[in-house]
Amino acid sequence: xxxxxxxxxxxxxxxxxxxxxxxxxxxxxxxxxxxxxxxxxxxxxxxxxxxxxxxxxxxxxxxxxxxxxxxxxxxxxxxxxxxxxxxxxxxxxxxxxxxxxxxxxxxxxxxxxxxxxxxxxxxxxxxxxxxxxxxxxxxxxxxxxxxxxxxxxxxxxxxxxxxxxxxxxxxxxxxxxxxxxxxxxxxxxxxxxxxxxxxxxxxxxxxxxxxxxxxxxxxxxxxxxxxxxxxxxxxxxxxxxxxxxxxxxxxxxxxxxxxxxxxxxxxxxxxxxxxxxxxxxxxxxxxxxxxxxxxxxxxxxxxxxxxxxxxxxxxxxxxxxxxxxxxxxxxxxxxxxxxxxxxxxxxxxxxxxxxxxxxxxxxxxxxxxxxxxxxxxxxxxxxxxxxxxxxxxxxxxxxxxxxxxxxxxxxxxxxxxxxxxxxxxxxxxxxxxxxxxxxxxxxxxxxxxxxxxxxxxxxxxxxxxxxxxxxxxxxxxxxxxxxxxxxxxxxxxxxxxxxxxxxxxx
Amino acid sequence: xxxxxxxxxxxxxxxxxxxxxxxxxxxxxxxxxxxxxxxxxxxxxxxxxxxxxxxxxxxxxxxxxxxxxxxxxxxxxxxxxxxxxxxxxxxxxxxxxxxxxxxxxxxxxxxxxxxxxxxxxxxxxxxxxxxxxxxxxxxxxxxxxxxxxxxxxxxxxxxxx
Numbered sequence: 305x306x307x308x309x310x311x312x313x314x315x316x317x318x319x320x321x322x323x324x325x326x327x328x329x330x331x332x333x334x335x336x337x338x339x340x341x342x343x344x345x346x347x348x349x350x351x352x353x354x355x356x357x358x359x360x361x362x363x364x365x366x367x368x369x370x371x372x373x374x375x376x377x378x379x380x381x382x383x384x385x386x387x388x389x390x391x392x393x394x395x396x397x398x399x400x401x402x403x404x405x406x407x408x409x410x411x412x413x414x415x416x417x418x419x420x421x422x423x424x425x426x427x428x429x430x431x432x433x434x435x436x437x438x439x440x441x442x443x444x445x446x447x448x449x450x451x452x453x454x455x456x457x458x459x460x461x462x463x464x465x466x467x468x469x470x471x472x473x474x475x476x477x478x479x480x481x482x483x484x485x486x487x488x489x490x491x492x493x494x495x496x497x498x499x500x501x502x503x504x505x506x507x508x509x510x511x512x513x514x515x516x517x518x519x520x521x522x523x524x525x526x527x528x529x530x531x532x533x534x535x536x537x538x539x540x541x542x543x544x545x546x547x548x549x550x551x552x553x554x555x556x557x558x559x560x561x562x563x564x565x566x567x568x569x570x571x572x573x574x575x576x577x578x579x580x581x582x583x584x585x586x587x588x589x590x591x592x593x594x595x596x597x598x599x600x601x602x603x604x605x606x607x608x609x610x611x612x613x614x615x616x617x618x619x620x621x622x623x624x625x626x627x628x629x630x631x632x633x634x635x636x637x638x639x640x641x642x643x644x645x646x647x648x649x650x651x652x653x654x655x656x657x658x659x660x661x662x663x664x665x666x667x668x669x670x671x672x673x674x675x676x677x678x679x680x681x682x683x684x685x686x687x688x689x690x691x692x693x694x695x696x697x698x699x700x701x702x703x704x705x706x707x708x709x710x711x712x713x714x715x716x717x718x719x720x721x722x723x724x725x726x727x728x729x730x731x732x733x734x735x736x737x738x739x740x741x742x743x744x745x746x747x748x749x750x751x752x753x754x755x756x757x758x759x760x761x762x763x764x765x766x767x768x769x770x771x772x773x774x775x776x777x778x779x780x781x782x783x784x785x786x787x788x789x790x791x792x793x794x795x796x797x798x799x800x801x802x803x804x805x806x807x808x809x810x
Numbered sequence: 811x812x813x814x815x816x817x818x819x820x821x822x823x824x825x826x827x828x829x830x831x832x833x834x835x836x837x838x839x840x841x842x843x844x845x846x847x848x849x850x851x852x853x854x855x856x857x858x859x860x861x862x863x864x865x866x867x868x869x870x871x872x873x874x875x876x877x878x879x880x881x882x883x884x885x886x887x888x889x890x891x892x893x894x895x896x897x898x899x900x901x902x903x904x905x906x907x908x909x910x911x912x913x914x915x916x917x918x919x920x921x922x923x924x925x926x927x928x929x930x931x932x933x934x935x936x937x938x939x940x941x942x943x944x945x946x947x948x949x950x951x952x953x954x955x956x957x958x959x960x961x962x963x964x965x966x967x968x969x970x971x
Contacts, residue, residue, distance in 0.1 A: 471865055471874045472814065475821060478862040482828055485855050492851040494839065497831060527901060527932070528893035699943065702928030705905060706921065706951075713912070714955065722909030726902055737887035738814035756854045763849040 308436075308657075312665025315361055316673060324366040325670050329677045332373020333689055337381045338700065343374035344636045344743070345519035349707050351511050351644050352714040360648040361663045365670040367641055368624075372424060372674045373682070375578065375620055379416045379613055380686060384409060392578030392616040395586040399601065399608035406604055414548050415606055416613045417683045419560055423614035424675040426564035427571070427621025431628075432668055434572075435657075439629040442654035448762035448771045450630075452781035454755045456788070457632045460574040461744050463788040470792055473744045476735075480745040483508055484752020503720050510643040512712040512725045513749055517742045518636070519708045520729030525736075527701055548606075556610040559589055567615030571622025574634035578616040578623070585615030621671060628652055628664060632751070636743030639750045646750075813887055818869035825866055829859030900931045917963040921948040 315321065328350075335346045350370050354363035378393040383400035396416065403412040445453070458481075462473035487507025488495045498504040563585045570581040589611035590601045601608045626634045631653030633639035645652055650663060657664050682689070712725045732742055762771040762778075772778055832855035840850060868874055904927055911920045925944035926937075934940055955963055 471868045475818070475862065475865045475869060478858060478865060479821065479824075482825075482855070482858050482862065485858070489851075494851055496836065496851055496855070497828070524898050524902070527898045528895060530894070696934075698929045698932040698934035699940075701901075701932060702925045703947070705901060705928060706924060709905060709908060709924075710951070710955070719909050719912050722912070723906065726905050726909065730902065734813075735817065738812075738817050740814065740817065759854060760849045763853070764847070766848075768848045 308661055308665045309432075309669070311662050312667075312669040315662045315666035316365065316669035320359075321362055321365050321666065321670065322673065324362050325369045325673045326677050326681065328366040328369020328371075329373040329376075329674055329682060332370035332375075333377040333380070333678070333682050334373075336374030336377025337689065338377075342378070342518065342522070343371050344514070344640060345522055346370055346374045347637060347640050347644075348511065348514035348519055349711050351514070351640065351647075352711050354644055355647050356714075358648075360645065360650045360660075361666040363644060363648055364641070364663060364667050367644060368667060368670060369674045369677070371620060371637060371641075372420075372617070372671075372678060375616060376417070376420055376678050376682060377689075379420065380413065380690065383412045383416060383609075384690060392582050392619075393612070394579070395582040395612035396609060396616075398586065398612075399603070399605050402602070402604035403606075403609065408604070411548055411552075411606075412609060413686055414683065415552075415556065415609050417679050418548075418553075419556065419563075419610040419613035420617040421675045421679040422560045423564045423567060423617035424621055424678075425672060426561075427568045427618040428668055428671040428675070430565070430568045430618075431621055431625055431671070435625055435629050435664075435668075438625065439654040439657050442630050445654070446762070446775070447758040447765070448775050448778045449781065451755060451758040451762055452778040452785070453630060454632055454751050454758070456781050456785045457574040457626070457634065458744070458748060458751065458755075459785040459788045461634070461747060463792055464573075464580070469739070469741065470789060472740050474789060476740055476742065476745040477748040480748025480750075481752045481755065483513070483745075484749045485756070489753065489756070503718075503724075508724070508749070509712065509716055509721060510647075510746075510750060512716070512721055513728060514640050514643070514746060515708045515712050516725050516728035517732045517746050519704065519711075520725070521733045521736050521742070523701060523704045523708070524729070524733050526697065526704075530697070552606055556606055559607050559610045560614045563589065563611050563614035564618040567618030568622040570615070571619030572625045572634070574626060574632070577635040577637075578619040581619035581622075582612035582616040585611040617675075624667070628656060628667070629654060631656075631754070633747060636746055639743070639747040643750050815870055815872065818866045822863065822866040822870060825859055825862040828855065829863060832856045832859050897931055901928060904928055904931065913964065914968050916966040916968070917952055918948055918965045919967055921951065 316325075331350070332343070332346060335349075336343065347367055347370055350367060354366050357363045357366065375392060379396045379400070382393045382397035383404050386397050386401040400412045400416065403409070458477050459474070462470055462477055484507075486497045486504055488498075488505055489507075495505055566588065567578075567581040567585055570584060571577060586608060589607055590598060593601070593607060597605065597607060620637075623633075623635050623638050626632050627638040627642060631642070631651060633642045642652060650656070650660065708729075709722055709725065712721050713719070735742060763769065765771065766774060772782060832852045836852040836855070837850060844850065904924060908920055908924045911923075915923075922941075922944045925947060926940055929940055929944070952963065952965060956965075
């Protein structure tokens with residue numbers, strides 16, 4: 305590991321890469337602060353830039369920096385405006401906004417920054433310990449297990465979508481997988497489902513799809529409902545008193561310790577991610593706090609702010625574990641990162657640590673630097689960065705739309721791509737009206753090719769479907785996948801039957 | 811019928827068309843030597859078609875009841891008229907126009923136009939601020955894309971070069 309660290313240090317500490325981290329964090333904070341633009345949209349917009357860089361480690365470092373920055377920016381707008389830019393920071397507004405209302409905006413931001421820093425740093429340490437272990441295990445996997453593992457990942461994402469939504473999330477995943485089969489695959493030398501159109505020959509572009517699924521619907525929602533882009537009126541300008549006292553630091557230290565570990569492990573689970581980690585962290589800390597401290601929760605408790613902030617940053621780091629070791633993204637954001645890596649000719653997975661250790665370790669080191677940048681550079685700059693909240697929406701929205709268009713045009717250099725973007729964007733907006741989750745679609749789309757490749761390879765090795773029965777681990781994983789999908793809906797059904805007071809026969 | 815079930819109906823249609831293509835048309839083109847393979851190009855799509863038809867039926871028939879604690883949606887589609895749907899539609903139209911004009915009109919003109927008209931659709935009327943801002947932003951982005959990223963974008967309309 306020490307050797308790896310040295311490689312990582314030497315890669316990450318090149319001038320370009322440090323600039324990448326700093327730039328990424330700043331851009332991420334800047335855009336993440338705008339209500340309605342989540343990390344997924346921002347990373348989708350930044351991908352063309354990252355791909356043009358050409359160097360995979362620099363690209364990944366840039367995008368990871370953008371990711372942390374976006375989460376940090378999201379907490380800033382949660383605290384200052386009660387308008388979370390990111391779902392993962394909704395829980396931060398419960399106690400952060402009351403603090404800002406009470407004139408302690410500066411203190412709230414400092415606590416948020418310190419908690420994020422600690423959460424991210426502890427997360428990075430855990431990642432450093434667990435990722436190599438996991439990838440040693442993962443090297444034993446065959447394509448049959450990979451296939452099964454991806455099925456587990458996809459069904460876990462559907463299962464975590466919540467009661468009443470499992471079928472919808474599953475539907476979106478399947479739709480994404482179906483879209484991945486369009487075009488000419490590497491496996492079979494024939495075009496599939498192109499309907500004779502030349503433009504579909506090479507398949508759908510993942511950047512276009514990412515833009516259409518996240519950035520465009522967000523922008524349309526901002527247009528349709530002006531209330532979403534709440535403007536910083538009352539105390540947008542003045543942020544003072546960034547210091548916290550030693551007593552407060554002692555109070556939040558155990559919270560940070562617990563939540564960074566809990567958040568990390570929640571982040572590792574596919575489909576769970578930063579949002580669940582932050583809500584769960586908030587709930588856990590409220591339950592174990594003393595009686596009088598519990599009363600403060602929701603009214604500006606520093607513990608209530610530190611808990612979700614630590615947890616969501618630790619979970620962001622945790623979500624890199626399945627991406628870097630198995631090559632399977634557990635969240636929408638890591639799915640977009642995976643797409644970017646594949647475009648740069650790097651396949652994340654257990655071989656990543658062996659084949660290109662500099663990428664792996666550089667990313668981990670850049671996590672430390674990124675967290676440090678957020679604490680040292682962004683925190684003092686926050687009063688100035690917060691000015692972005694006063695950009696009038698009349699100017700902001702055309703720019704967001706323009707950047708989505710530019711992103712998908714640069715990727716393909718093809719104006720037809722823009723029409724596909726608008727078309728899919730409209731479909732995605734309608735899907736969001738009906739409460740269909742969109743992240744599973746994109747994850748399905750990105751995993752589709754790999755899923756089919758591994759499936760085909762195992763079919764060929766075992767000359768048929770028998771690999772499922774021959775390999776106990778594959779069978780076990782597939783059973784687990786089925787249970788993940790079936791159990792929640794079965795339990796919801798039983799709970800409903802009980803709640804209705806109607807005995808089902810017995 | 812609620813919107814999500816209408817969507818499920820549409821997806822069911824897509825899945826049926828997809829399944830038809832996978833089951834009945836794809837294998838005809840397969841050369842004989844590939845037919846001895848355990849896996850055909852249509853194998854995976856067939857599995858997907860069956861699964862997605864089943865899932866869309868589950869949603870369509872309402873087999874999985876939504877959770878009782880209804881959360882407030884971002885936008886309630888039943889009251890679409892209350893939102894700025896016209897503005898959104900105009901902006902989408904503007905994006906299509908941009909896509910069609912990007913090549914013939916050149917990057918600089920169409921982008922500055924897009925930003926200006928987009929802001930005007932949203933209600934901006936201070937043209938003396940808007941047009942310089944749009945022009946400046948267009949110039950900066952063009953410089954970044956052309957100079958820094960090294961991607962060629964035809965800057966001027968077709969008749970100018």
